[in-house]
Every structure is written in C-alpha cells, then in structure tokens.
Amino acid sequence: MAAQGRKNVHGKAGVRFKAGYTASKNKSMLRNVVSELIVGGEVKVTSGVVKELKSLADHLITLAKRGDLHARRLAAQTVRTGYVDANGKEALDKLFSELGPKFASRNGGYTRALKLGQRRGDSAEVVLVKWVD
Numbered sequence: 001m002a003a004q005g006r007k008n009v010h011g012k013a014g015v016r017f018k019a020g021y022t023a024s025k026n027k028s029m030l031r032n033v034v035s036e037l038i039v040g041g042e043v044k045v046t047s048g049v050v051k052e053l054k055s056l057a058d059h060l061i062t063l064a065k066r067g068d069l070h071a072r073r074l075a076a077q078t079v080r081t082g083y084v085d086a087n088g089k090e091a092l093d094k095l096f097s098e099l100g101p102k103f104a105s106r107n108g109g110y111t112r113a114l115k116l117g118q119r120r121g122d123s124a125e126v127v128l129v130k131w132v133d
Helices: 023-040 047-066 069-078 091-102
Strands: 042-046 111-118 125-131
Touching: 023 042, 023 047, 023 091, 023 125, 042 047, 047 069, 047 091, 047 111, 047 125, 069 091
Parallel strands: none
Antiparallel strands: 042 125, 111 125
16 A cells, blocks of 8 residues: 555655646647648658547638638637748648638548558557548
C-alpha cells in the first residue's frame, strides 16, 4: 500500500495518478495536424488520429465552400496562424481561396487515408491522410 501524503507531487508517496493527455491537448494536436494538412496537402499520423482528423478536415472544407464571413471566422477558430505554404500563403487563405473552390462540386469525402505500415520505434500504425484529387 502506498504511503500517505500529498498527491501529484514527487517525493515520498510519489505521483500516484495524474492524467497525461487531456482533451485540450487533443484539440490542440488536431488543430496543428489539420493546419499542416491544409498547407502541405498530406500528413502522416497514427491510426488513432485519423477518424477525428478526417471529420475536422471535412467540416473545414464545408465551411470553405460556404465562403462567407461567418464561415471564415468559424474556420479561423480551428486553423492555426503561422502555417505558410511554399508560395507564402497562410493556411486559412489557402483553405478559402484554393480548397473551397476545388471541392465546390463534391458532396463530401474530401480526404483519403492510406495505411503505410508500422512505425519503427513503437510499432504504431502510420496512416497517410491526403486530399482527394
């Protein structure tokens, strides 16, 4: 049985339980990954991230297809600033100027996930997520 003492501190009795990965960290990671997908066109992630990433990316494309100011502000809550492509275009601008018109005639399914195999260090399954042509 563990010794009595203060919780979540190092030292006598140690750290018994402290949640490592919170919902805010997950949301922040998804914002980074979807911004990288918009700028780069493809991104490698683990298989656990794919479902949430595809859902978020499809929602952002739907907002970009609307194209109004309210949709741009909703998308700006998710897409990170500072992600710039080779032409110097920000991720949000690229979303609304290139990707929205590109998928204007498509009714969904904007992303494709291709399994690449397992990562060498920890054998996690790696998936390539990219936009549909």
